[in-house]
Amino acid sequence: xxxxVFPEFQVIRDEEKCGQCRGCERQCAFGTHTYDPAADRLVSxxxxxxxxxxxxVFCPKNAIMVRPxxxxxxxxxxxxxxxxxxxxxxxxxGGVLLTxxxxxxxxxxxWDHIVLNASQVTNPSLDPLxxxxxxxxxxxxxxxxxxxxxxxxxxxxxxxxxxxLVVETPILFSAMSYGAISYNAFRALATAASRSKTYFNTGxxxxxxxxxxxxxxxxxxxxxxxxxxxxxxxxxxxxxxEIKVGQGAKPGIGGHLPGEKVSSSVAETRMIPQGTxxxxxxxxxxxxxxxxxxxxxxxxxxxxxxxxxxSVKIAxxxxxxxxxxxxxxxxxxxxxxxxLRGGTGAxxxxxxxxxxxxxxxxxxxxxxxxxxEGIRNRCSIISAGGIRCSSDxxxxxxxxxxxxxxxxxxxxxMGCTLCQKCYTGKCNWGICTQxxxxxxxxxxxxxxxxxxxxxxxxxxxxxxxxxGMGINALESLRGNRDHLRGVGLCEWELxxxxxxxxxx
Amino acid sequence: MARAIxxxxxxxxxxxxxxxxxxxxxxxxxxxxxxxxxLRELLLSGAKRVSIRNVCGQRYIGTRLYTPxxxxxxxxxxxxxxxxxxxxxxxxxxxxxxxxxxxxxxxMDAGEVVVRGRAGxxxxxxxxxxxxxxxxxxxYRAALHMKEYQGKRPVLVIGxxxxxxxxxxxxxxxxxxxxLAGERHDAHFIGTGMHGGVIYLRGSVEQSQVGDxxxxxPVDEAxxxxxxxxxxxxxxxxxxxxxxxxxxxxxxxxxxTPRSRRPYGNLYAY
Numbered sequence: 001x002x003x004x005v006f007p008e009f010q011v012i013r014d015e016e017k018c019g020q021c022r023g024c025e026r027q028c029a030f031g032t033h034t035y036d037p038a039a040d041r042l043v044s045x046x047x048x049x050x051x052x053x054x055x056x057v058f059c060p061k062n063a064i065m066v067r068p069x070x071x072x073x074x075x076x077x078x079x080x081x082x083x084x085x086x087x088x089x090x091x092x093x094g095g096v097l098l099t100x101x102x103x104x105x106x107x108x109x110x111w112d113h114i115v116l117n118a119s120q121v122t123n124p125s126l127d128p129l130x131x132x133x134x135x136x137x138x139x140x141x142x143x144x145x146x147x148x149x150x151x152x153x154x155x156x157x158x159x160x161x162x163x164x165l166v167v168e169t170p171i172l173f174s175a176m177s178y179g180a181i182s183y184n185a186f187r188a189l190a191t192a193a194s195r196s197k198t199y200f201n202t203g204x205x206x207x208x209x210x211x212x213x214x215x216x217x218x219x220x221x222x223x224x225x226x227x228x229x230x231x232x233x234x235x236x237x238x239x240x241x242e243i244k245v246g247q248g249a250k251p252g253i254g255g256h257l258p259g260e261k262v263s264s265s266v267a268e269t270r271m272i273p274q275g276t277x278x279x280x281x282x283x284x285x286x287x288x289x290x291x292x293x294x295x296x297x298x299x300x301x302x303x304x305x306x307x308x309x310x311s312v313k314i315a316x317x318x319x320x321x322x323x324x325x326x327x328x329x330x331x332x333x334x335x336x337x338x339x340l341r342g343g344t345g346a347x348x349x350x351x352x353x354x355x356x357x358x359x360x361x362x363x364x365x366x367x368x369x370x371x372x373e374g375i376r377n378r379c380s381i382i383s384a385g386g387i388r389c390s391s392d393x394x395x396x397x398x399x400x401x402x403x404x405x406x407x408x409x410x411x412x413x414m415g416c417t418l419c420q421k422c423y424t425g426k427c428n429w430g431i432c433t434q435x436x437x438x439x440x441x442x443x444x445x446x447x448x449x450x451x452x453x454x455x456x457x458x459x460x461x462x463x464x465x466x467x468g469m470g471i472n473a474l475e476s477l478r479g480n481r482d483h484l485r486g487v488g489l490c491e492w493e494l495x496x497x498x499x500x501x502x503x504x
Numbered sequence: 505m506a507r508a509i510x511x512x513x514x515x516x517x518x519x520x521x522x523x524x525x526x527x528x529x530x531x532x533x534x535x536x537x538x539x540x541x542x543l544r545e546l547l548l549s550g551a552k553r554v555s556i557r558n559v560c561g562q563r564y565i566g567t568r569l570y571t572p573x574x575x576x577x578x579x580x581x582x583x584x585x586x587x588x589x590x591x592x593x594x595x596x597x598x599x600x601x602x603x604x605x606x607x608x609x610x611x612m613d614a615g616e617v618v619v620r621g622r623a624g625x626x627x628x629x630x631x632x633x634x635x636x637x638x639x640x641x642x643x644y645r646a647a648l649h650m651k652e653y654q655g656k657r658p659v660l661v662i663g664x665x666x667x668x669x670x671x672x673x674x675x676x677x678x679x680x681x682x683x684l685a686g687e688r689h690d691a692h693f694i695g696t697g698m699h700g701g702v703i704y705l706r707g708s709v710e711q712s713q714v715g716d717x718x719x720x721x722p723v724d725e726a727x728x729x730x731x732x733x734x735x736x737x738x739x740x741x742x743x744x745x746x747x748x749x750x751x752x753x754x755x756x757x758x759x760x761t762p763r764s765r766r767p768y769g770n771l772y773a774y
Contacts, residue, residue: 095773223611227630227649231613232570232594259766271632271653272675276700276765281673285648286607286626295563295587299610302540302567303592423772 367400
C-alpha cells in the first residue's frame with residue numbers, strides 16, 4: 001500500500017564538501033544513504049531517515065545536515081502534523097503505534113518551575129572546595145528507634161540494622177535490560193557504576209553469567225512479570241533485588257521484546273529460546289493484591305537470606321501514594337517511583353503519552369504520605385522518569401527522594417539522541433540493538449568513561465549547590481522543601497509539591 | 505523455638521556418616537522464618553535429609569537454601585505446606601505428605617517437588633527447570649509463563665484437574681494433566697498467550713476452552729514417549745494410584761501447542 005506519510009526529516013548534503021567516502025551509507029542501518037556509482041555521488045532517501053544524527057556526527061567532511069522536514073499540512077490547532085501522520089500510519093497497518101524513549105509531549109516540567117535557595121550573609125554558604133560535603137546515601141529500611149549503648153566511651157549500636165545499599169552519590173542507573181539495550185551498552189553501565197561507586201539496574205533481562213562475579217557488587221537485579229533470567233545465583237550475587245510492578249513510560253501494561261532482538265546470547269541470559277518473543281505480562285500473575293506482593297517480597301528476602309534490601313518499582317499514577325503505603329507495609333525496603341516522562345525501549349505511544357503523572361508531583365506526595373503515616377523511615381524513595389541534570393537531582397531530594405535513577409540521561413551520555421526508534425532494533429549508536437555490527441560501534445571503555453564523567457560532574461554540581469545553601473550533607477536536604485520555591489505555578493501545584501511561591 | 509535434632513552416630517559402619525546427615529524438625533508452633541533458619545543451618549552443617557513434622561502453613565520451605573557451592577538436601581514435609589513452597593528452588597528435592605497452598609515452585613530453577621495431595625493456585629509459576637508432581641488437582645493459573653532454555657525443561661504433572669488459565673503465556677516446558685478421576689477438564693482460557701512448550705491433557709478439551717493461540721492435536725509417537733517417561737515417574741512417586749500405568753498410557757490424550765512462537769508479532773504499526 002502506498003504510504004501517504006511524508007518524510008519526517010530532510011537530509012541535506014553539501015555536494016562540494018562530500019568526498020564520496022560512503023561513510024554515511026555504512027553508518028545508517030535504516031538505509032537512508034546509497035551510493036550511485038554512475039553519478040559518483042551519494043543519494044539520500046528522506047523517507048528512511050529517523051533523525052538520529054549519526055551520519056552528521058560521523059561525516060568526516062561535515063557535509064551532512066539533517067533537519068525536520070519543512071513540508072506541512074495546512075496548519076490546524078486540533079490536527080497537528082503528528083496526529084495526522086499517526087492516524088495515516090494506523091490506517092495503513094491496522095497496528096498499535098509503537099515508540100521509544102520518554103514522552104516528548106509538553107506536560108509541565110516542574111523542575112523548571114522550582115528554584116533553589118542560597119545563603120546570604122547570615123548562615124554563610126559553604127565552600128565545597130574546602131569543606132567536606134557528604135553525598136553518601138544509604139538506601140533501605142531504617143529502624144524505628146536506635147538503641148545504643150555508650151559504656152566506657154565506646155558507642156555501640158544495639159538495634160539490628162536492616163541491609164542498606166551505600167551509594168557515594170545519589171544517582172543510580174535505571175533499569176535497562178540486556179535485550180532492550182546492547183551488551184556493550186549494558187556492560188558500560190555496569191562498568192561505570194562500579195567505577196563511580198553507585199549501582200546499575202539489570203532490568204528484567206537477567207545478568208549475563210560472565211558478568212556476575214565482576215559486577216554483582218554494583219548490581220540491582222530485577223524480578224519482573226516475565227521472570228526472565230532469574231535463578232538463585234542471580235538474586236544472591238546482586239546487592240539488591242527490585243520487583244518491577246510498573247514503568248513510567250507504560251504504566252499498567254506489559255512488554256514484548258520482539259523475537260528479532262532475542263539473539264543467542266540474549267536467549268541465554270533470559271533463559272528462553274532464541275527468536276521467541278519475550279513476553280512480560282501486564283501484571284505479575286502471582287500478585288493480585290498487597291498480600292500477594294508481600295508474599296513475593298518475603299520470598300525474595302528468603303531467597304537472599306535476608307541480606308539484601310528489596311525494592312518495588314511502580315509507575316506514578318493517580319492515588320499511587322496509598323498503594324505505595326501498602327507496599328511499604330508489605331515489606332519493601334525501597335520504593336522506586338517512575339514518572340510520566342520515564343523512558344522505554346518500546347511502548348505503545350497512546351500509553352506513553354497519556355498515562356501517569358510527573359515524577360516531581362509524585363515524589364512530594366509519596367514523601368508526605370509516608371511521613372503522615374509515620375512510616376517514612378521504613379523505606380527509601382528512588383525517583384525516576386525525567387531527571388536531566390544535577391539541579392533536577394537536588395530538587396528531587398529536597399522534595400523528599402533519597403536518590404534518583406537516571407535512564408535516558410545515561411543513554412544520552414553514551415550517544416543516544418532520543419530519536420525514539422529503539423523498538424526497531426536498528427540503533428545506529430549501538431545502544432538499543434542486538435545487531436553485532438551496530439552494537440560493536442559502542443566502545444565499552446569510552447562509553448563507561450562518558451558515564452563516569454557525567455556522574456562526577458553532576459556530583460560536583462550537587463556539592464556546589466548544597467554549599468550554596470549552607471548545607472554540608474545531602475541528608476539535611478532530604479524532604480527539606482523550605483529550600484524550594486515555585487515560580488509560575490498554580491495554588492494546587494504548590495500544595496501538591498508542598499512548597500511556597502517565590503518571594504513568600 | 506524450632507526443635508531440630510541432628511541424629512547422632514549410631515554405629516561405626518559407613519552408615520554412620522549417612523545417619524548423621526539426617527535430621528528432624530518439629531514445626532508445631534514454629535514461625536516461617538524460624539523454620540527456614542533451621543533448614544538453612546542444617547544444610548550448612550551438612551545435613552542431607554530433613555523431615556519436618558507438624559507443618560501448618562509455614563511458607564517458603566526450601567527457598568532459603570541457595571549456596572554458591574550448590575549443597576543439596578532432601579526435605580520431607582508432613583502437614584500442609586504454606587505459600588511459595590520451593591520458590592526459587594535451587595536443586596533440592598521436597599516431598600510433601602499433605603496439601604500445598606499457593607505458589608508451589610514459583611520461579612523454580614531446579615530440583616523436584618512431590619505433593620501427595622493437592623496444590624493451590626499459581627502452581628509452577630514461571631518455573632524454568634526441575635519437576636513437580638502433584639497427586640491430586642490444583643487451582644487456577646498453573647504453569648503460567650513456564651519457560652525453557654536448551655537442556656533446562658521444566659515438567660509439571662498433575663494427577664487431578666487444573667482450573668482456568670493453565671499454561672497462560674507458557675513459553676516452554678511440559679505440562680501433563682492426568683484427570684485420573686475422569687471428571688473431564690472444565691477449565692477455560694487454557695494456554696492463552698501460549699508461545700512455547702506443550703500441554704498434554706488426558707481425555708479431551710473443546711476449542712472454546714483454550715486460547716486463540718493454541719492448537720489442539722492428537723498425540724503422536726514422540727508425545728507417547730514423553731508421556732510414558734513422566735507417567736512412569738508419577739507412578740513411582742504415587743504407587744497408591746488406583747489406575748495402572750498401562751491403563752493411563754492407553755487412554756486418549758490431546759496435545760496443546762502454540763500456533764506461533766510470536767503470538768503478538770503483528771500487533772504493531774511500524
